[in-house]
Every structure is written in C-alpha cells, then in structure tokens.
Amino acid sequence: MFGSARRSTLLAAMVITGLSLAGCGGSGSGGSNDGASSKPVTVTITEKNGAISPDDGHVVDVDKGQKVQLIVTTDADDEIHVHSIPEHEFEVKAGASAEKLPPFSITTPGRFIIESHGLDVTLVTLQVS
Amino acid sequence: MGTHSQLLAHGIGGQQDLPIPAHYAYLGAAAALLVSFGVLAFAWRTSRFRGDGSGRPLWGWLAELVESSVTRAVVVVLALLFTAWISMAAIFGQNTLVNPTFGAVYVALWVGLVPAAIVFGPVYRLCNPLRWIHRGVCRLAGIDRSQGLLTYPARLGLWPAAFFLLAFTWLELVNPATSASLPSVRLWFALLGAFTLLGAALYGDTWFARADPFEVYSSLVARLSPFGRRNDGVLVLRNPLENLDGMPALPGLLGVVSVLFGSIGFDSFKESPRWLAWAQQYSEHSTLLNTAALVLFPAVVYVTFTLASIATGGLGGIRRGSLPDLLGHSVIPIVVGYVVAHYLSFFVSEGIAFIQLIGDPLSRGWSLTAWADGIDKYSIYNHPTALAVIKVVSVILGHVLGVVAAHDRAVRLLPRRHALVGQLPMLLVMVCYTLTGLWLLLSY
Numbered sequence: 038m039f040g041s042a043r044r045s046t047l048l049a050a051m052v053i054t055g056l057s058l059a060g061c062g063g064s065g066s067g068g069s070n071d072g073a074s075s076k077p078v079t080v081t082i083t084e085k086n087g088a089i090s091p092d093d094g095h096v097v098d099v100d101k102g103q104k105v106q107l108i109v110t111t112d113a114d115d116e117i118h119v120h121s122i123p124e125h126e127f128e129v130k131a132g133a134s135a136e137k138l139p140p141f142s143i144t145t146p147g148r149f150i151i152e153s154h155g156l157d158v159t160l161v162t163l164q165v166s
Numbered sequence: 167m168g169t170h171s172q173l174l175a176h177g178i179g180g181q182q183d184l185p186i187p188a189h190y191a192y193l194g195a196a197a198a199l200l201v202s203f204g205v206l207a208f209a210w211r212t213s214r215f216r217g218d219g220s221g222r223p224l225w226g227w228l229a230e231l232v233e234s235s236v237t238r239a240v241v242v243v244l245a246l247l248f249t250a251w252i253s254m255a256a257i258f259g260q261n262t263l264v265n266p267t268f269g270a271v272y273v274a275l276w277v278g279l280v281p282a283a284i285v286f287g288p289v290y291r292l293c294n295p296l297r298w299i300h301r302g303v304c305r306l307a308g309i310d311r312s313q314g315l316l317t318y319p320a321r322l323g324l325w326p327a328a329f330f331l332l333a334f335t336w337l338e339l340v341n342p343a344t345s346a347s348l349p350s351v352r353l354w355f356a357l358l359g360a361f362t363l364l365g366a367a368l369y370g371d372t373w374f375a376r377a378d379p380f381e382v383y384s385s386l387v388a389r390l391s392p393f394g395r396r397n398d399g400v401l402v403l404r405n406p407l408e409n410l411d412g413m414p415a416l417p418g419l420l421g422v423v424s425v426l427f428g429s430i431g432f433d434s435f436k437e438s439p440r441w442l443a444w445a446q447q448y449s450e451h452s453t454l455l456n457t458a459a460l461v462l463f464p465a466v467v468y469v470t471f472t473l474a475s476i477a478t479g480g481l482g483g484i485r486r487g488s489l490p491d492l493l494g495h496s497v498i499p500i501v502v503g504y505v506v507a508h509y510l511s512f513f514v515s516e517g518i519a520f521i522q523l524i525g526d527p528l529s530r531g532w533s534l535t536a537w538a539d540g541i542d543k544y545s546i547y548n549h550p551t552a553l554a555v556i557k558v559v560s561v562i563l564g565h566v567l568g569v570v571a572a573h574d575r576a577v578r579l580l581p582r583r584h585a586l587v588g589q590l591p592m593l594l595v596m597v598c599y600t601l602t603g604l605w606l607l608l609s610y
Contacts, residue, residue, distance in 0.1 A: 094439055095439060147547050162442070
C-alpha cells in the first residue's frame with residue numbers, strides 16, 4: 038500500500054526505538070536514589086508589605102521522599118499551601134524573625150505549587166523526581 | 167473556592183507532569199525533521215488516497231452488530247441516562263470539586279471523546295443529547311428534522327463550531343475560579359444548549375454537524391479511526407490515512423483545528439514557571455491576559471498555516487483561498503498527538519477520580535461506585551519515564567501522519583513540476599508546530 042513510504046516509516050520506527058532505549062537508560066541512574074536519606078531542601082520566603090521575595094514561583098528540584106523545609110518571614114499572618122499529595126497547610130504568624138515550618142516530603146513525582154493563601158500568589162514550584 | 171481553585175489545572179486536578187528530559191526533545195526534533203524530509207524525498211508522487219471511496223467491508227458479524235437497531239438503542243439510552251445523571255448532579259448537586267459534573271465535562275467529555283472517536287468512530291453524533299431533544303421536538307410537532315426555516319449558508323462551514331470550541335476552552339482555561347464553579351459550568355452549557363437548539367430550529371439538523379463543538383471535534387478525530395463508512399454506505403475497515411483524506415474540506419476546517427491545537431498549546435504554556443512568574447505580576451488582570459493569550463495561540467496557528475498553504479503557489483485551476491481548508495485535515499493528527507501528550511496523565515488520574523465521584527452525585531454519601539475507591543488515582547505519575555516516552559512518540563506519530571496526509575493532498579492538488587517545491591512551506595510550518603510542541607513539553 039505504502040510502497041516507498043515504507044522507508045520513511047522505518048526511519049521513524051528506528052528513531053522512536055532509539056528514543057525508548059535512551060529513556061530506559063535515563064531512568065536507571067535516577068531510580069535508585071529515593072532521596073530519603075539526603076539533606077533536606079530549604080526554601081526561604083519573605084513576605085513584606087504584600088510583596089514576596091523571591092516572587093517568581095521558581096522551580097526547586099527535590100528528590101522523591103526528600104524533606105523540604107520552608108523558612109518564612111512575614112509581616113502579616115498568612116497560610117501557606119503546598120499542593121502536593123496529600124496537601125500540606127501551614128499557618129504563619131506575623132513577626133520579625135524567620136519561622137521554620139515543619140518539614141514535609143513528597144513521594145509522587147511531578148510538579149507541585151506552593152502558594153500563599155493570603156496574597157494569592159505562587160511562591161515556589163517544587164519539582165519532585 | 168477562591169485560592170484553592172487557583173492552581174487547579176483544567177478546573178480539576180492540581181498535579182502537573184514532570185517536564186520531559188531535554189534529550190527526548192532533541193531526539194524527537196531530529197525524528198520530526200528526518201521523517202518530514204524523508205517523506206518529501208521518497209514518498210509517492212501521485213496521490214494514492216481515495217478518502218471515503220476506500221476500505222474493505224467490515225467482518226459480517228461486526229457490521230451486523232454495529233448496524234443493529236438494538237445495539238444503537240442500547241448505546242443511545244446509556245448515553246442519555248449518563249447525561250441525565252450528570253445533569254442531576256449539575257442542577258441539584260453541591261458547588262464543590264467533588265461534584266462529578268466537573269469530571270464529566272473536563273475529563274469524560276472533553277478528553278474522553280478523543281479515544282472514543284478513534285476506537286468507535288463518530289459516536290458522539292449518535293449519542294448527542296441535543297440532537298435527541300431536537301429529534302423529539304420535531305417528531306412531536308410533525309416537522310421534518312432536516313428542514314429548518316432557512317438554508318444553512320455553505321460558506322459558514324465549520325466556523326460556528328470553531329467559535330463554540332474557543333468558548334469552551336475559554337471556560338476551561340482562562341480563569342480557574344470560573345472553570346471550577348458549578349454555576350459557571352451550568353450557565354455555559356445552558357447557553358450552548360440554547361444556541362444549538364435555536365440553530366437547529368433555523369437550519370435543521372445540519373446545524374449539529376457544523377456548530378456543536380463536541381460533535382464536530384468528535385467527527386474530526388473519528389477521521390483517524392480504522393473504521394468508517396464508504397461512499398456506498400458500507401461500513402469498512404480502512405487505513406486511518408484514507409479515512410483522514412475523506413474529511414470534507416469545509417470552510418472553517420482550519421479554524422476548528424487551529425482552535426484545538428492553539429488552545430492545548432496555550433494550556434501547556436500557561437503551566438510553565440516563566441509564564442507563571444511573569445503573569446502573576448499582573449494577577450489583577452489575569453482573566454484579560456489569559457483571554458488574550460488564548461485567542462493569540464489559535465490565531466498564530468491559523469495565520470501561519472494559511473500563509474504556508476497559500477505559499478505553495480504554482481496552482482492550476484484551484485483558488486488559492488481554498489487551499490488552507492483543503493490542507494487543514496492534515497493538522498488533525500498533529501492535534502491528536504498533542505492531546506495524548508498533554509492529557510494522558512490527567513485523563514487517567516482524573517478519570518479514576520471521576521469514577522469514584524460519579525457514584526455520589528449529590529454529595530449525600532451514596533456509594534454506587536465504592537468499588538473504585540481503593541484505586542490510587544495518582545499511580546500513573548509514578549512512571550515519569552514511560553509518560554515522557556509516550557508523549558514524545560505520540561507527538562512525532564501525529565506529525566508523521568500529518569506530513570503524509572498533507573503530502574498526498576499536495577501531490578493531488580499541485581501541478582506535477584511544482585509538487586515538491588510547493589510543499590516546502592507547508593512542511594516547514596508543520597516542523598515548527600512539532601518543535602514548539604516538544605518545547606512546550608519541556609515546560610521551561
């Protein structure tokens with residue numbers, strides 16, 4: 038039916054096979070490390086006059102199962118939501134000093150957003166892999 | 167709902183996939199380029215596809231089963247019961263994310279119609295609840311349902327469907343507070359129902375095939391099914407590329423595929439951390455900003471494809487203006503490839519959640535689907551490598567089918583001496599679409 042198109046199909050099949058092989062190779066290196074024993078990742082957030090620093094929702098890389106600790110300084114009471122599975126919610130009180138929130142960990146790979154409920158902004162995107 | 171719904175992608179589900187590894191994207195890009203120019207260099211030089219004239223008759227027992235009025239009645243009754251059940255949840259249920267209306271709309275209908283159309287062909291047309299309402303009213307009033315007050319203007323083509331599809335993606339993507347709000351969803355579907363039935367009264371049941379966004383989307387995707395109906399009415403098994411070739415080049419076909427492709431691209435794009443960081447500086451204008459971006463993405467697809475198809479040049483008897491729609495069918499596989507890449511994990515995880523929720527439509531503690539409660543909806547996310555491979559492969563497969571479909575159409579339309587050079591702009595645009603798609607999967 039396809040005649041000469043068979044060659045291009047073959048080509049595609051080869052590239053796709055190569056891709057799959059490359060994929061299998063890639064997963065081996067990361068798969069063994071569940072991160073449970075490695076150092077916690079700390080994320081420092083400052084909320085002042087309704088602004089946030091850093092205010093960019095930037096990506097923070099975390100291993101599966103690695104502890105994450107948020108260190109928050111705020112001039113207004115707020116709620117911090119970690120939209121992971123299961124979700125984590127923290128209340129933070131206004132104050133001059135930094136507040137260390139209880140560490141948590143995420144075991145499902147993916148991207149999860151940490152959000153300030155009071156200011157309605159995304160603080161950080163956790164990338165769990 | 168407020169903040170809580172803020173980051174719920176597609177109205178429900180807050181989880182996002184990991185980006186695909188960069189080397190997958192490079193390999194995918196290389197494959198796209200190789201295959202594209204491979205097709206141009208080695209593929210046939212005279213058109214082979216015969217569209218709806220092709221295919222060999224389906225096995226007797228299967229054809230009998232599909233044509234049987236009993237089978238059809240069962241399918242239709244089930245679909246209408248499902249619609250009634252969801253309508254009950256939408257009207258009498260609570261405005262929370264555990265209401266199965268959201269899953270029914272954003273998962274079962276919007277994403278589920280794609281696999282349903284590929285496996286079963288244009289089933290939405292058979293089940294379309296609005297068609298059945300129209301049919302019932304016409305029967306009661308003793309009117310011929312194919313006749314309206316006016317004749318449907320042929321040059322309108324599929325443009326009404328393009329409009330309603332854009333309206334749906336607006337509901338889904340622009341403002342999470344809207345997409346995850348039961349009153350908004352109800353209002354949207356009430357308006358769609360009203361416009362669709364009004365259109366059907368004016369133009370007869372042609373209107374459903376031209377304007378109903380879900381029926382049109384389903385019929386387009388059904389063109390990639392191995393099943394179809396031949397010109398002589400026989401149910402056939404055929405090469406999906408032949409099926410695709412049978413897609414009528416209606417005005418507005420390119421509009422519809424541009425809206426589908428552009429809106430999914432926008433959905434991917436708006437999840438990227440860079441856009442998020444930039445857009446949240448203007449969070450008070452987020453609806454406006456998202457609306458503008460949602461219109462811009464399909465517009466870019468529409469304009470680039472139109473320019474590329476017009477640039478083929480060297481035409482004999484065909485009007486250049488009709489070329490974009492004559493080639494528009496080749497974007498359908500690109501759309502479907504990207505739908506798989508974009509929605510796979512969402513469809514599996516939220517599909518499981520939907521089954522768990524549908525048993526308790528009014529949040530009264532009913533447990534009709536309790537058997538599904540033990541399933542971990544997030545388990546698919548534990549296979550990021552498999553997900554990444556499937557994503558890249560489906561994008562490339564969609565690209566290959568699109569390029570082959572466009573090639574066959576081009577060698578049919580263009581004069582022989584011009585057929586290869588004439589295809590270059592088209593091919594470049596398709597490569598750009600695929601590279602952009604892969605780039606979006608990297609979610610920078």
